[in-house]
Amino acid sequence: MVNVLKKIYAFPFLSAVILWLALPAPFVYVYFFISGFRQNQVRNFLYIQGKAIQFAICAASGFNKKIIKKSAPQKPSILIANHPCTYDTFVFFDFGIKNLVCIAKGWPFKIPFYGKFIKKAGYINSDNKTSEEIIKEVQDKFAQNLHIGIFPEGTRKKEIGRFRSLAFKISIETGADIIPFVIKGLEEMLPPGKYLPKQAPIKYIQLAPISPKQWTTVEAGALRMAQYVKSIIISQL
Amino acid sequence: MMTREEIIKTVNDSLMKEFELKPESMKPDANFFADLGLDSLDAVDMVVVLEQAFKVKIRKNYEVGKIMTLNDLYNYIENLVKENG
Numbered sequence: 407m408v409n410v411l412k413k414i415y416a417f418p419f420l421s422a423v424i425l426w427l428a429l430p431a432p433f434v435y436v437y438f439f440i441s442g443f444r445q446n447q448v449r450n451f452l453y454i455q456g457k458a459i460q461f462a463i464c465a466a467s468g469f470n471k472k473i474i475k476k477s478a479p480q481k482p483s484i485l486i487a488n489h490p491c492t493y494d495t496f497v498f499f500d501f502g503i504k505n506l507v508c509i510a511k512g513w514p515f516k517i518p519f520y521g522k523f524i525k526k527a528g529y530i531n532s533d534n535k536t537s538e539e540i541i542k543e544v545q546d547k548f549a550q551n552l553h554i555g556i557f558p559e560g561t562r563k564k565e566i567g568r569f570r571s572l573a574f575k576i577s578i579e580t581g582a583d584i585i586p587f588v589i590k591g592l593e594e595m596l597p598p599g600k601y602l603p604k605q606a607p608i609k610y611i612q613l614a615p616i617s618p619k620q621w622t623t624v625e626a627g628a629l630r631m632a633q634y635v636k637s638i639i640i641s642q643l
Numbered sequence: 644m645m646t647r648e649e650i651i652k653t654v655n656d657s658l659m660k661e662f663e664l665k666p667e668s669m670k671p672d673a674n675f676f677a678d679l680g681l682d683s684l685d686a687v688d689m690v691v692v693l694e695q696a697f698k699v700k701i702r703k704n705y706e707v708g709k710i711m712t713l714n715d716l717y718n719y720i721e722n723l724v725k726e727n728g
Contacts, residue, residue, distance in 0.1 A: 532684070534683075536683070537684055537687055560682075567663070568662060568663040570684060570685060570688070571684075571687075571688050572684050575687075625691070625695060626688075626691045626692065626695060628688070629661060629688055629691065629692070
């Protein structure tokens with residue numbers, strides 16, 4: 407009986423929260439427009455949005471969501487995760503990380519309101535940029551004490567896909583640690599192409615930071631580091 | 644000196660291994676972007692992988708920018724191997 411109630415509860419709750427998040431966007435946009443789109447404010451808004459979505463995901467899981475944290479990163483780092491679901495971008499917020507900007511392809515920047523918010527929050531659009539141009543932008547973000555979030559698979563995949571080397575190239579070039587996060591269960595709840603959540607247990611795991619030092623002198627170090635980090639994530643899935 | 648068949652096999656094996664591509668997708672007219680799902684950022688990795696596989700230096704130039712399909716790449720590598728032969 408409890409399980410049946412949990413299943414009935416999950417979908418309307420998730421829909422209501424997402425609707426609630428979408429409705430205030432025009433009003434918040436007007437506020438930000440008047441106040442001059444201050445980056446910190448916009449990032450805080452995205453953080454609140456993300457926390458609400460994480461709460462909705464928790465409810466949709468039947469309150470079967472576990473978060474395994476390590477201590478918060480002290481210096482600007484590159485946060486990476488596998489990418490089974492649309493809502494993965496908000497996973498980092500569940501670890502209390504607010505000072506974050508993500509590197510994303512162009513399409514999220516075209517989403518009404520949200521696209522404008524992430525642009526104004528300082529997220530990096532990787533479309534039509536060389537890795538050198540992206541690294542330069544990342545260095546500017548690090549100077550502002552911001553972490554960089556990136557999904558090395560590039561696109562959502564139910565089964566873990568190839569890790570592209572950009573995040574690891576950035577790590578090697580800047581010396582910033584990679585902090586891997588593992589997302590389990592969202593591939594069942596909200597797989598790519600599905601919009602109705604299915605109840606599934608969720609687990610987010612923060613892994614220990616990985617220094618790029620051992621790959622700085624290796625040929626094709628970024629590719630090798632990508633393969634190593636992927637293997638670490640797979641071992642937790 | 645490597646034959647064209649050896650070059651094709653080395654290119655295909657290296658790309659399949661490093662970019663997790665499926666053997667059935669490795670057709671000569673396969674476009675890197677549309678058919679193999681690679682993007683401009685992958686091009687950097689591809690250069691590194693091919694430089695390692697053929698022990699040659701691939702320079703960023705106009706000719707490299709024109710490589711769109713696997714067949715273009717086979718031709719480019721074949722010429723490069725001949726030059727370095």
